[in-house]
Amino acid sequence: MHYVFLVLLLLNLKSNAQVSYVNDTVFANALFDANISINTKAIQQQKQPFSLSKHLLLFYQNFISEQIQANCLYKISCSENMKQSINYYGFLRGFLMGLNQLQNCAHSVKKDYPSNYIKNDKIINYIIN
């Protein structure tokens, strides 16, 4: 499964480099769940250019990874986290952050997080904390 996920991402490196926009729902959720306030003024929305890898990730999420969502360790799944990280931080940093979460996929990792950051048995892993 990881191979499929990676191949889909690596297929289009160029198109992702230009993407920099912020998903509003991420901040709304962060504010609601973790009592975290974020200075939204510092973040400016830009027009979204077409991104092939974003669509490939959507395909992965909807047709390949659909069945394992319920068992996911994190509040935001690996593919969604990578998508948001790439959107926010740019391709290189976002890609590395996404991979880092991907290789930390084990339930014992929960013990490394403080109690306020585990809700409904899932680690709260918003890209902005």
Add this chain to the structure above:
Amino acid sequence: MWFKFSILFLSSALVGQINLNFISHLSNNKLKAEHCFYLKSLAVNDTLNYHKAKYNLQYNNLNDLTDYLATKPQFFFNDSAAVYNTILYFFKNENQYLQNTFLNALDTTALTVTNKKLILNLVELDSKKHLILTNFLPNLEGDLQYYQKIKNKKPVLGAVLSAIVPGLGKWYGGQPNSAFVSFFSQAIYGLQTFETVKKFGFKNGFSIFSMSFFGAFYISNIFGTYTDIIKQKKLRKKNILINEGNYYSNFYPVSLY
């Protein structure tokens, strides 16, 4: 109801004084719109600014509150309930700009014992000194000791350690479980890559794929260690503040009026 309101508004406008009982009623019953409308109907002076600040604090309108606190208002700092609730806001929410404005303008001589203690807790977590555990709640001792261990860890050193042995940097950064997972996943990918190269050679397609796959994970582990150490420090600190803020607001709630 509207008749009573209109009489109160008219009377306040005629007399020109602030009706504290009425404001207290509006605040306690969380009548936000009426509260705002009443404050707007009054003539501007220092007392009104003070009440506006408390209104902004109650309903988290923080821009106006920051501007007001920057003027070093003595009225506000003499009100221990307002100061107490402002500090508890900082415990539960992160707003560094407002917090700095508040701490810079604060007149410490007028503070109560509880407020002094809470501000010490707030400031100590940021300082590089060792935490004085007796200032904090006893049930937070474990969290505090853990935070004390990791708060001076260096992310760059963690990244270097992860480059030498995958997972070692995470161990150093206070994430032992994550370190084990990283180490074993890297070991498995590494072994697979080694075997593939040994069997098929460097120029084989599968070898190239395996090497790039392992390389991506190896670099992401180094970068992830760097970001995780920074993130862990923030999360651990926030965890302590949220727990302490919840404790005080649940067991010692103080009304603004």
